[in-house]
Amino acid sequence: MSAGRVRKEIDHALLSFVDRQRPGVLAISDDLAPLLSALDALLAGGKRLRPAFCYWGWRAAGGEDIEAATGIAAAAASLELLQASALIHDDVMDASDTRRGQPSAHRRFEAMHREHGWRGGAAAFGEGSAILLGDLCLAWSAEMFDTSGLDTEALRRGRPVFDLMRTEVICGQYLDMLESARGAGTVERALTVVEFKSAKYTIERPLHMGAELAGGTPEVVEALRAYGRPLGIAFQLRDDVLGVFGDPAETGKPAGDDLREGKRTVLVAFTLERATPAEAEFIESRLGDPELDAEGIAQLRSIIDGSGALAACEELIDRYTEQAYEALRSAPIASDARQALAELAVAATARRV
Amino acid sequence: MSAGRVRKEIDHALLSFVDRQRPGVLAISDDLAPLLSALDALLAGGKRLRPAFCYWGWRAAGGEDIEAATGIAAAAASLELLQASALIHDDVMDASDTRRGQPSAHRRFEAMHREHGWRGGAAAFGEGSAILLGDLCLAWSAEMFDTSGLDTEALRRGRPVFDLMRTEVICGQYLDMLESARGAGTVERALTVVEFKSAKYTIERPLHMGAELAGGTPEVVEALRAYGRPLGIAFQLRDDVLGVFGDPAETGKPAGDDLREGKRTVLVAFTLERATPAEAEFIESRLGDPELDAEGIAQLRSIIDGSGALAACEELIDRYTEQAYEALRSAPIASDARQALAELAVAATARRV
Numbered sequence: 163m164s165a166g167r168v169r170k171e172i173d174h175a176l177l178s179f180v181d182r183q184r185p186g187v188l189a190i191s192d193d194l195a196p197l198l199s200a201l202d203a204l205l206a207g208g209k210r211l212r213p214a215f216c217y218w219g220w221r222a223a224g225g226e227d228i229e230a231a232t233g234i235a236a237a238a239a240s241l242e243l244l245q246a247s248a249l250i251h252d253d254v255m256d257a258s259d260t261r262r263g264q265p266s267a268h269r270r271f272e273a274m275h276r277e278h279g280w281r282g283g284a285a286a287f288g289e290g291s292a293i294l295l296g297d298l299c300l301a302w303s304a305e306m307f308d309t310s311g312l313d314t315e316a317l318r319r320g321r322p323v324f325d326l327m328r329t330e331v332i333c334g335q336y337l338d339m340l341e342s343a344r345g346a347g348t349v350e351r352a353l354t355v356v357e358f359k360s361a362k363y364t365i366e367r368p369l370h371m372g373a374e375l376a377g378g379t380p381e382v383v384e385a386l387r388a389y390g391r392p393l394g395i396a397f398q399l400r401d402d403v404l405g406v407f408g409d410p411a412e413t414g415k416p417a418g419d420d421l422r423e424g425k426r427t428v429l430v431a432f433t434l435e436r437a438t439p440a441e442a443e444f445i446e447s448r449l450g451d452p453e454l455d456a457e458g459i460a461q462l463r464s465i466i467d468g469s470g471a472l473a474a475c476e477e478l479i480d481r482y483t484e485q486a487y488e489a490l491r492s493a494p495i496a497s498d499a500r501q502a503l504a505e506l507a508v509a510a511t512a513r514r515v
Numbered sequence: 516m517s518a519g520r521v522r523k524e525i526d527h528a529l530l531s532f533v534d535r536q537r538p539g540v541l542a543i544s545d546d547l548a549p550l551l552s553a554l555d556a557l558l559a560g561g562k563r564l565r566p567a568f569c570y571w572g573w574r575a576a577g578g579e580d581i582e583a584a585t586g587i588a589a590a591a592a593s594l595e596l597l598q599a600s601a602l603i604h605d606d607v608m609d610a611s612d613t614r615r616g617q618p619s620a621h622r623r624f625e626a627m628h629r630e631h632g633w634r635g636g637a638a639a640f641g642e643g644s645a646i647l648l649g650d651l652c653l654a655w656s657a658e659m660f661d662t663s664g665l666d667t668e669a670l671r672r673g674r675p676v677f678d679l680m681r682t683e684v685i686c687g688q689y690l691d692m693l694e695s696a697r698g699a700g701t702v703e704r705a706l707t708v709v710e711f712k713s714a715k716y717t718i719e720r721p722l723h724m725g726a727e728l729a730g731g732t733p734e735v736v737e738a739l740r741a742y743g744r745p746l747g748i749a750f751q752l753r754d755d756v757l758g759v760f761g762d763p764a765e766t767g768k769p770a771g772d773d774l775r776e777g778k779r780t781v782l783v784a785f786t787l788e789r790a791t792p793a794e795a796e797f798i799e800s801r802l803g804d805p806e807l808d809a810e811g812i813a814q815l816r817s818i819i820d821g822s823g824a825l826a827a828c829e830e831l832i833d834r835y836t837e838q839a840y841e842a843l844r845s846a847p848i849a850s851d852a853r854q855a856l857a858e859l860a861v862a863a864t865a866r867r868v
Contacts, residue, residue, distance in 0.1 A: 183682070186679075186682065187682065187686060190683065190686045190687070190690075190707075190711055191686070191690055191707060191711075193690060193693055194686050194689065194690070197686070197689060247650070251646050251647070251650060254642075254643075254646065255639070255642070255643035255646060255647075257639070275696060278696075278697075280696035280697055280698075281695070281696055281697070281698045281777065281803060282695065282696055282777060282803055286608070286610070287692065287696050289607075289608070289642075290607075290608035290692050291689060291692070293604050293607065293608060293646060293649075294604070294608075294685050294688055294689045294692075296646075296650070297600070297604060297649070297650075297653060297685050298682065298685045298686075300650060300653050300654065301653065301657075301678070301681040301682065301685065302682075304654075304657045305678040305681075308661075308674060308678075309678075314667050314671075318667075321661060325654070325658040325661075325662075326539075328654040328658075329536070329539065329540065329651065329654065329655075330543065332647050332650050332651045332654065333540060333543050333544070333547050333550070333651075334543075335647055336547065336550060336644060336647045337543075337544055337546060337547070339640065339643050339644070339647075340546055342634070342635065343628060343631075343633040343634055343635055343640050344631075344633055344634070345633070345634045354543075354544060358543055358544075424634065424635060450634060450635055
C-alpha cells in the first residue's frame with residue numbers, strides 16, 4: 163500500500179467531481195466563476211485525512227483496493243467537500259483571515275467587492291458569499307456521496323453514518339461556539355466539544371462509514387471505532403496545541419489564532435485548573451481578544467506552558483494515541499490496513515511544534 | 516382532493532422527522548435545545564408551497580394519493596427543510612430582523628447571548644448559530660429525502676432533480692446578492708436571478724422532482740415544467756411586488772423590506788427604465804439604505820407606482836400566469852391534479868396588496 167497512491171485517487175475523484183459541476187454552474191451565469199475559484203483554491207490544500215480514514219475503514223472491512231473498486235474513492239472524497247463546507251463556515255464564524263495559508267473564502271469575496279467598489283458593505287458581501295459557498299459544498303458533498311458509483315446496497319449501509327456525522331459535527335460546532343461565549347468552561351465540557359466537533363467527525367465516523375460501505379462485520383466495525391475514538395480525541399488535542407504553539411507555516415493559520423478566537427479548548431481548561439488566581443484572571447481578560455498581539459500571545463503561552471497544562475495535554479495525547487494503537491493491534495483486520503491505519507495515527511497526532 | 520388534507524400530511528411528515536431527530540441531538544448535549552426551538556418556531560409557519568408542488572407533480576405523473584403512498588409526503592416535505600435552510604441563511608445575509616412575523620433565527624440567538632451576558636459579540640454569536648442551524652436544515656433535508664420511504668428506484672429518478680435544485684437556488688442567491696452589490700442592473704439580469712433563485716426552485720423543480728419520483732413519462736414531465744416555468748416567474752414577481760407594497764401582517768416582514776435591503780428586483784429594474792433622471796438618482800441614493808424610514812419608503816413606492824413599473828410588473832405577472840394556465844389546460848394529466856395545480860397557481864400569484 164502507498165499513502166501517495168491513495169491520496170492521488172482521492173484527489174482525482176474530488177477534482178473530477180468539481181470539474182463535472184463546473185459547466186452547469188457557469189451555464190447559469192459566468193458571474194458564478196468566483197465561487198468556483200474560491201473552492202478550487204481551498205481544495206488545492208488539505209491533508210485529506212477524512213477520506214483516508216474512510217478508505218482504510220473500507221479496506222479493513224474487506225473492501226477492494228482503491229484502483230479496483232468503483233466508487234469508494236468518490237464516496238471517501240465526498241467527506242472532503244463536507245470538510246470544505248465546515249471550514250468555510252467556520253472561518254466566517256471565527257472571522258478568520260486565512261485558511262491553509264491563503265485568504266479565507268469570505269476575505270476573498272470581501273476583497274473582490276472592494277476592488278470593484280461595489281455598493282453596500284464589503285464585509286457583508288464576503289460573509290454572504292462564503293455562507294453560500296459553504297452551502298454549495300455541503301449540498302455537493304451529499305451529491306458526490308450519492309453519485310459515487312458505489313452500489314445501492316453499499317450506499318444504504320453507509321448513508322446513516324454519513325447523516326449522523328453531519329449532525330454531529332454541526333452540533334459540535336455550535337457547542338464549541340457556545341463554550342467560547344460562556345467562558346469558564348470545564349475540562350469535561352471541553353471534551354464533549356472535542357468529541358463531536360472533531361474526534362468522531364474526523365476519525366471515528368469516516369472509519370465507521372468506510373467499514374459500513376464495505377459491509378464489514380459488527381466486530382470489525384467495533385474494532386475500528388475502538389481505534390478511532392481515542393485517536394480522534396488525540397487528534398483534536400494535538401490540533402489545540404498547534405492552535406496555540408504551532409508554526410503558521412505548518413498550520414496555515416496565524417500564530418496563536420485559537421487564543422485570539424477565544425477557543426475553550428481542553429488545553430485552556432487544563433490551564434485554568436492549574437493557574438494561580440492572577441494568571442487565571444489574566445487569561446480570562448485576554449482570551450478571545452481580537453486585538454491580542456505577539457506579546458499577549460507570548461504571555462498566554464508562557465502561562466499555559468508554565469502551569470503544566472501543555473505537559474498534561476501532551477500526556478493525554480500520548481495516552482489516547484496508545485489506546486488507539488492497542489485497539490489497532492487486536493483488531494481483526496488485514497495487515498496492510500493495520501499498517502496504513504498505524505501510519506495515519508502518526509500523521510494525525512504527530513508533534514509539529 | 517383537499518388542499519387541507521395534503522397540507523396536514525406534509526406537516527405531519529415534516530414534524531415527525533424533526534421529532535425523530537430530537538432525542539439524538541439532545542443526547543449530544545442539552546445545550547442544543549435552542550437550535551431545535553428555533554427550528555420549531557420557523558417550521559410553525561410557511562405555506563408549504565414547494566412540498567405541495569412536488570406532491571401534485573407526483574400525482575399528475577400517476578403517483579398514488581398521499582394517504583395511500585408510502586414516502587411521498589416525507590420526500591415532498593424534505594423541500595421545506597431546504598427552504599428553512601435558505602431562509603435562515605438569507606436572513607443572516609440580509610441582516611433581516613423578522614421572518615414569518617417572528618424574530619429571525621440569528622436575532623433569536625443574539626437575544627439569547629444578550630440575556631445571559633455572555634462573552635464576545637452577541638451579533639456574531641447570533642449569526643454563527645444561524646449559519647449552523649441553516650447547515651443542519653440543509654443536511655437534514657437530504658437525509659429526510661433519502662429516508663422518506665420511497666423505493667430505491669423512485670429516489671434514483673428524483674435525486675438528480677433534488678441535487679440540481681440545490682445548486683440552482685444557492686447559485687441564484689449568490690447572483691441576487693451580486694446584483695444588489697453591483698447596482699444599476701438590467702431587467703434581463705434581474706430575470707436571471709428570478710429564474711434560479713426562485714422560479715425554478717419554488718415551482719418548476721418541485722413539480723419536476725415529484726413527477727420523476729412517480730416515474731412520469733417525458734411528456735408529463737415536460738408539460739408540468741411548461742406550466743411551472745412561467746408560474747415560477749409570476750410567483751417571484753408577485754413576491755417582489757409584495758416586498759415593496761405588501762402588508763407586513765401578510766408577508767411576515769416589515770413594510771418595504773426589499774427596498775431597505777436594496778434588492779435589485781425586476782420591479783426596480785422596470786422603474787429605473789421608466790423613471791426621470793432625477794427619480795432614478797433618488798432611487799439609487801436610497802435603495803439599500805438600512806436607515807430608510809417610512810417616509811423614504813413612501814417616496815420610493817410613489818416613484819415605482821408613478822413610473823408605470825408596478826403596472827408593468829402586474830401585466831407581466833398576468834401574462835406569465837396565463838401562460839401557465841394555458842400549459843396546464845393542455846397537459847396530459849388527470850383532472851384532480853389539474854384542478855389542484857390551478858388552485859396552487861392562484862395561491863402562488865394572488866394579489867395580496
